[in-house]
Amino acid sequence: MGLYRSHVLICGGTGCVSSGSLEVLEALKKGLAEKGMDKEILVVSTGCHGMCEMGPIVVVYPEGTFYCRVTAADVPELIEEHLYKGRVVERLIYKGEGKASDVPHYTEIPFYKKQHRIALRNCGYINPDSIDEYIARDGYAALVKALTEMTPEAVIEEVKTSGLRGRGGGGFPTGLKWSFCARSAGDKKYVICNADEGDPGAFMDRSLLEGDPHAVVEGMLLGAYAMGANEGYIYCRAEYPLAIKRLKRTIEQATEYGLLGEHILGTDFSFELHIKEGAGAFVCGEETALMASIEGRRGMPRPRPPFPANKGLWGKPSNINNVETWANVPSIIRNGGEWYAAMGTEKSKGTKVFALTGKVNHTGLVEVPMGTTIREIVFEIGGGILNGKKFKAVQIGGPSGGCLTKDHLDIPISYESLSQVGAIMGSGGLVVMDEDNCMVDVAKFFLEFTQAESCGKCPPCREGTKKMLDILTRICAGKGKPEDLEALEYLGTMIKETSLCGLGQTAPNPVLTTLRYFRDEYEAHINEKRCPAGACTELTRFIIDADKCIGCTKCARVCPADAITGAVKQPHVIDQDKCVKCGACAEACPVKAIDRR
């Protein structure tokens, strides 16, 4: 690697690529070459910085200046001002709540300040396509340490000491899981990386694979060494083409460097790694369904036992961990289990990546120590609620998780604390909701998802979630009956009790938690035929306040259903039978005379 006076890092994650970072990258390279500066300034395409909503993101080192929403048109100015003259382009820097004139190092920005990045430590720092950059950041040092200084048992002990638990949602202690597979007799074993990330709104696994794929591969190598496996699969959803492309490149490079294949680093340890593309089934994130899918069968879960540690892929002992879990392993082996265990709560150690989305100012990926409160994540890191609205709830843990209220904002996040209040850690989805979100509608959304993704194998999940969805649909349409709430509770409890796999066993959670914490909203829908948040269209009415209406006719002109009548300069009226509740009239009204009720 040559010496450069400045590094310009451009995010090449899926979020920034879709908002145009590739064009910015090209413009920068071209612009610098034209200026003859390409020998002194290095342009690097990195993985995700996490603050996707502000993309495309450009960070200039050594200053650590954080530019956001950069377009190709901004590039000449960036080159001329910052890279040539050394003056920060103020209009492009992240402003946040503070003043534009303060230009902090980007790690001082509130979004990054409270974060503690272990799994994401290289995302946004290195070029994920370069194994050299990974190695320069201590990459593969853990593998060298394990292969040359540690027995497989010692590796497992280190992971046990770290207290690392499955980051895919289950939260099972990773070291313990590894010890089961290590103890299982067999000449052939597999390690598998679950990269079938499917929770709506969750994208930490994608970012890791796109931003630091070598860390995942190194984690798998360490696991394979510890458990005595010589072959592995990364089961990645086909909807992540960039991740798959980078993984392929990663495997090529690691093989080229002798870090994959036969006799790794000259030892007796050999490991072959394959990528298996999923075909779009959410349930394939369940480990037994995932293995069925790798084997070429329909992805459907099967009862356990036998557990994968004894009878997994093709009947051989296998160990499955998700992307984030694997990505934590190299740091644990390098720094020691004690180091990792020093972070977090008593039973939930280390850090967790959350995908912060919804009605929050800064959406994106945040990695925080376990024990951080939801308030810190939403209000400090996330910058609070969008448009100054009121916080209402946070849906945590994806479709298997639950909705928590403002009363839970100060709960230190851990596997235990979340399950106590009816939610789960899940893969770390955090959807923030404000006063405009109807909680019945939210529950209905997640049920639609789980019902559509139910594999159909067991009746509780297949029939039960459909019936719950039917009931929620009719409640949202104002056709709910008082006994529906009891039915929802009964169905939800029984589906959890009797379903075959984790999908069904957790599917009712969004309904059960909203029933627990927002029962009044359900009751308003059923008893008063009213949606307090004004979100359920079938319960919403748009009404023109005759006293305020100035008869400008704007509303009548924008109405797509010709539902508004009235003479010029006379109060207008909405025909409720014709109204399609699109809200165009309320937006068009210059005097805010149209109420949404």
Add this chain to the structure above:
Amino acid sequence: MQAIDLTINGKKIAAEPGMTILQAARKGGIHIPTLCEHPAIPIAGACRVCLVEVENSPKLLTACSSPVAPGMVVHTHSPRVLAARKAVVELILIRHPLDCFSCSSNGKCELQDVAYELGIKASPFTDEGDTCRDYALEDANPFYVRDMNKCILCGRCIRACDSLARYHAIDFQNRGIRTMVHPPVGKDLEHSDCTFCGQCVQLCPVGALSEKASTGQGRPWELKSVKTTCSYCGVGCELNVQVNTRTGRIANVTTDYLSPTAVNEGRCCVKGRFAWQYVHSDDRLTRPLIKENGAFREAEWAEALSLVAGRMTAIKEDFGPDAIGFFSSARCTNEENYLLQRLAREVVGTNNVDHCAHL
């Protein structure tokens, strides 16, 4: 091998290693209802009807798939189990049509049995339209009808096709409430790998698969099972012909997957299972015919056999035993073919023996 001692409903049971809770319970005479389980096919753990409570296990376990362990304490009918089982059956019944009167499975339907056992008349959650899944009846083939409206998606047909017939002509398709059992996407049964062996029909616990020819031929309780050997080829499949005791006619043919004597271990082909109607055919030869002056006339067995014996003796005397040939059939049983060649060799004295498979 060392027996595994466990307790089910307070009863001590010595199970064999490798047994499931269900097998152990059956061994001890304890009934656990099932729907997706069948001894001839792999376990699926899908229907959730066999859930039982095992002490020290926080979750209910499916008896069909959970192996026994020493000292295990199992409750198959505890209040928690019964509540869960009832909920599961209520959910299965949401969309299952309750047209039991006209259903060919009435009386042998396993869903009916479980619902009866639990005292469930209908699902409390059935809303208008739930039982009218608009799957068209699939009846283009001459052998059986697929009515996916009645299907409870237990998957027994799929596993039968996969592990017994080894064709894997059908599998689950779609997800969620739209899940169905179907041949490969875009194909119907008649253009799939299905050979119509009908093992799926026998294993269907409800009336989603029903044999065309047996419609109206008798209710399950009117039938008497007669064990016989299939007369279609020399394999010698053991069949159970179900005869209506009232009419004396065949209602259908089944096989016994657990029969210790059956060479076919319960498998059979389309002919053995579905092509039994010839037994009651008007065109069938039921008496010997003798040809006189170019025309057949009916005769008694004694007369016909005397005629054949007389002619054979005469030919043998005039032209020697090798002037006579014996021609048997692969459709006869081994025993019949054995007797025929003995007749040829020992009684007539010729080695001129052949059979139809040589043609």
